[in-house]
Amino acid sequence: MINRVILVGRLTKNPELRYTPNGVAVTSFTIAVDRPFSNQQGEREADFIPVVVWRRQAENAANYLAKGSLTGVDGRIQTRNYENNEGRRVYVTEVVADSVQFLEPKGSRRAAAGDNYGASMPAGPTSGSTPNYGPTDSQQNAASRDQNPPSFNDPFAHDSKPIDISDDDLPF
């Protein structure tokens, strides 16, 4: 049994950091990967692949990545399903990252791209059952710390409704 995915592409939007009811951090984003060939109309297309990252790596990803960031992901494909509010079963296929790589050379993009970072302060992991949508402290300072971005590791949860993020989705 082997399940391994490696992606290099660009984020379609800023990553979203949330917390499960138990306070576990999870970041999700979509990575656009251009296809190496053109379609029958001669156009270049891309695949838009949902990625989730858990725990410490979630917070790193939220700090160091932004819309357009060239990013590497090493992880696995996960499928899950849930019943939505219309009683319909929704099937989700996403990549759970073991490791996320910030491939943008130092001093580029993110340092300049710091648009809407630094909105409301987060309740944080200790806040219990209320999902957290704001940036963390460290996000606020991210632009200035952007010098030598680290690599980080781990995985799970997508489809942006907070109710979708459960501690049951924790990979381990």
Added chain:
Amino acid sequence: MINRVILVGRLTKNPELRYTPNGVAVTSFTIAVDRPFSNQQGEREADFIPVVVWRRQAENAANYLAKGSLTGVDGRIQTRNYENNEGRRVYVTEVVADSVQFLEPKGSRRAAAGDNYGASMPAGPTSGSTPNYGPTDSQQNAASRDQNPPSFNDPFAHDSKPIDISDDDLPF
């Protein structure tokens, strides 16, 4: 831009071979890959990953694989979307295989039953515009010959309406 997926797991059902309106063969199946860890309830889970294979590989996969076959896939993640008959946009994430490996050692399962290999090939690309929706002979026999079939609950027993398969989906 890198998009690479490697999977080893077992088919949840017999593969389905179809043809696009232009007569291009495409086989789809779901591969179940056990997760290497247990969930919070201590249960072993699996991911059920939809895979498609095109052209000659499609016909090979349809001939050599069956429900339960241990199978390797090397490919890429593809996302696409289409409007379903209810006018709703459906988003699909699946693996497009570059290569499919039949990992069942000889003398086992399907290989032991390897009587009709190469027999009754479907009318194929030359048959023009009529897609082939029924199971092939060998598929039908495969199910009954299956010695120790793992029982998987295939979550992708949806979205396999023939209308989904278009020549526009051809990878190249």
Added chain:
Amino acid sequence: MINRVILVGRLTKNPELRYTPNGVAVTSFTIAVDRPFSNQQGEREADFIPVVVWRRQAENAANYLAKGSLTGVDGRIQTRNYENNEGRRVYVTEVVADSVQFLEPKGSRRAAAGDNYGASMPAGPTSGSTPNYGPTDSQQNAASRDQNPPSFNDPFAHDSKPIDISDDDLPF
């Protein structure tokens, strides 16, 4: 920075389990992977890839794998170099496995292949600085326990001289 390798092939020989001076288990083997194409002489060739596995996974690999075993490896490429006894610098490129998968279906091969397993008893991890060449207790019983082989994880060290295996080679 991404370094990921996935292999499925067959062991060319039984795996070799050793211990570093500090008693850390390390297993090495070579995996033969057939190339998917023929050479200019129309012959099928293979690549013979050295793999190392560390710690608990080393002992599992030694127990469950044997010459000819169909095996999956998920790991990374590692390069290192050392000076051999002729004062020559030797460059080694090998795969360090994070995870090793026994793909042989239960009850096959190994159960029958138990040829020279169960030779002299090993001094074991506690024996300190003397590398251990014999099979472990658990290896002796391997043939009888072979029912549902597990998967296992981790990595490092090749080129069979015991002096090559140092605690400095530990990946973490």
Added chain:
Amino acid sequence: MINRVILVGRLTKNPELRYTPNGVAVTSFTIAVDRPFSNQQGEREADFIPVVVWRRQAENAANYLAKGSLTGVDGRIQTRNYENNEGRRVYVTEVVADSVQFLEPKGSRRAAAGDNYGASMPAGPTSGSTPNYGPTDSQQNAASRDQNPPSFNDPFAHDSKPIDISDDDLPF
């Protein structure tokens, strides 16, 4: 049988473009990939992985990559051996690239210096039997234009004797 490698790292030197006696282009370089952990002395290490690329990709790699270029490689591990001029059998493990990705964002390093892209292409396959051993114009300039060249100690500054490159080594 699966043999898949994905690497993202930086070239230790400019790539070397050569031609087989039959005029087939082959480029080789070493890619340095930092390890995601520190060794027992708390130092960060890297793996130095030899890569070869054939045909059109070879010429692209030679044109677009230079020492220090952040580069993605998707390929397979190849092992081969040959007898060196001392009559000794030399074993080589290297990555044969199916695809090489130039990951340096535009406006940086080599891309900024992208003056002579497509200029002075080597005589190439049509030149017949004369291998090209010297650096290309663009390679020579690349070294001097290199803004912040990482300094890597390339352990594969050996075994690049032209005699190693034979038409028998062609992957297909």
Added chain:
DNA sequence: TTTT
């Protein structure tokens, strides 16, 4: 609902 998509990136450069």
Added chain:
DNA sequence: TTTT
């Protein structure tokens, strides 16, 4: 020095 190689596996099926």
